[in-house]
Amino acid sequence: DAMVIQNPRYQVTQFGKPVTLSCSQTLNHNVMYWYQQKSSQAPKLLFHYYDKDFNNEADTPDNFQSRRPNTSFCFLDIRSPGLGDAAMYLCATSRARLPGPANSPLHFGNGTRLTVT
Amino acid sequence: QQQVKQSPQSLIVQKGGISIINCAYENTAFDYFPWYQQFPGKGPALLIAIRPDVSEKKEGRFTISFNKSAKQFSLHIMDSQPGDSATYFCAASMVTDKLIFGTGTRLQVFP
Numbered sequence: 001d002a003m004v005i006q007n008p009r010y011q012v013t014q015f016g017k018p019v020t021l022s023c024s025q026t027l028n029h030n031v032m033y034w035y036q037q038k039s040s041q042a043p044k045l046l047f048h049y050y051d052k053d054f055n056n057e058a059d060t061p062d063n064f065q066s067r068r069p070n071t072s073f074c075f076l077d078i079r080s081p082g083l084g085d086a087a088m089y090l091c092a093t094s095r096a097r098l099p100g101p102a103n104s105p106l107h108f109g110n111g112t113r114l115t116v117t
Numbered sequence: 118q119q120q121v122k123q124s125p126q127s128l129i130v131q132k133g134g135i136s137i138i139n140c141a142y143e144n145t146a147f148d149y150f151p152w153y154q155q156f157p158g159k160g161p162a163l164l165i166a167i168r169p170d171v172s173e174k175k176e177g178r179f180t181i182s183f184n185k186s187a188k189q190f191s192l193h194i195m196d197s198q199p200g201d202s203a204t205y206f207c208a209a210s211m212v213t214d215k216l217i218f219g220t221g222t223r224l225q226v227f228p
Contacts, residue, residue: 004160042206042218043161090160105151106216108160 003027004109006091012115013081021076021112023091032074033106034066035090043090049074078114086116119144121209123219130226136194138222140207143188147209151216152181152192155204164205165192197226 004025013019023032031050035043047056049068063085065077078085088111096104122141130136140150151166167174167181167190174181180193194201207219 040221040223042220045215048215092160105163105166106153106161108162110158110160 004091004093004107006089006109006112008112009110010113010115012117013078014117015083016080019078019081019114021078021089021091021114023074023076023109024072025074025091025093025107026072027093027095027107028071029093029095029107030071031094031096031104032068033092033094034064034074034076035092035108037088037090037111039087046076081114081116083116086114088113119217121207121217121219123207123222125222126220127223128225130197130224132197132199132226132228134197134226136197136201136224136226137191138205138207138224139189139191140209140219141187141189142209144209144211145188146211147217149210150181150183150190151208152179153206153208153218155206155221157203161206194224197224199226199228202226 007022031048033048034046036046037043045057046060046064047066063079067075076089090111091109092106094104094106124139148169152164153161154164155161165176165179165181167183169185172183178195183190202225205222208216210216
C-alpha cells in the first residue's frame with residue numbers, strides 16, 4: 001500500500017542535542033509537509049516542500065530546518081531542542097501544492113513523538 | 118480572520134446516538150472545508166470534505182452541514198459507534214493557501 005512512513009515512532013533526545021526525524025513516501029507526491037502537534041492541540045504547519053522549493057512558515061523558529069534530498073524522502077532537523085519542542089511531529093504529503101477540493105488531500109504519516117529530557 | 122473555531126472540546130455520546138461537532142470561521146475566502154479523524158498514536162486522516170457551493174454532503178454515517186451565511190459548518194455522526202472514538206479536526210482553506218485546523222474535539226462513544 002502506498003503510504004507515508006515516519007521513523008522513528010518515538011525519539012528521545014537531550015536538551016540542546018541535535019535530532020533528525022525522517023519521512024518517506026511511496027505516493028510519489030510533489031508536496032511534503034512537516035507539522036508540529038502538541039498534546040490536545042491542532043497540527044501546526046512548520047514548512048513544506050513543493051518539489052525542491054522550500055516554503056517556511058513565518059512563525060517557524062530558526063531552530064527547525066528541513067531537507068528533501070529526493071521526491072521520496074524529507075527530513076526535519078531540530079538543531080538545539082528545547083523542552084518546549086517536545087511534541088508529535090507529523091509528516092504529510094499531497095499531490096499538488098494546494099489542498100484543493102478533493103483533488104489533493106493531505107496524507108499524514110503516524111508521526112514521531114519527540115521527548116526532550 | 119484566519120482562525121477556525123471548533124466546539125465542543127470534548128464530547129461523550131452513547132452508542133447509537135448522534136455526535137455533532139461545530140466549527141465557525143471568519144474568512145469568507147475559505148472555499149474548502151475538510152474534516153480529519155485522528156486515532157491515538159496515529160496521524161490525522163481525511164474523513165469527509167465539502168465546498169461552499171453545497172449545503173450538505175453525506176458519506177455513510179458521516180454528514181457535513183454547511184451554512185455559508187452563518188459561516189458555520191458541522192459534522193454529524195449518525196448511529197455513533199465505539200470505533201468512532203477519536204479526535205476530530207475541522208479545517209478550512211482558500212485555494213491559494215494552507216489548511217487552517219480547528220482546535221479538535223475528542224469524541225468518546227460508550228457502549
